[in-house]
Amino acid sequence: MAxxxxxxxxxxxxxxxxxxxxxxxxxxANVEEVNCLNCGAALQARDGKFLLKYFLIGPKTKRDRRKR
Ligand SMILES: [Zn+2]
Structure with a gap:
């Protein structure tokens, strides 16, 4: 299996x-709206004939990079 x-x-x-x-x-297929689970921003739901499934893998990362 690939x-x-x-x-x-x-x-x-x-x-x-x-x-x-x-x-x-x-x-x-109907394309459902996909929204960010964290902030609710609209995400791309479809790419050509593919649907895009999003799996949240990281907690929200603060904008500043690990300072404070
Ligand atoms: Zn977001």
Whole structure:
């Protein structure tokens, strides 16, 4: 079984870390809105014929990088 296509994604709004998995979707499938679980920002839900599934893997990372 081939490894699923997996990419990392950071919410452009809150920088929450996601693992993104592409799943092939029927052409007529309804595309649900996807929102960031952390901040609610709209995320890309579809890439061509693939649906994008987001899995939150990191707690929200503060904008400052580990200072204070
Ligand atoms: Zn977010």
């Amino acid at each position: 490894e699923p296509a997996e990419t990392r994604f950071n919410c452009p709004n809150c920088s929450a870390q996601y693992k993104v998995v592409k799943v092939e979707a029927p052409a007529l």
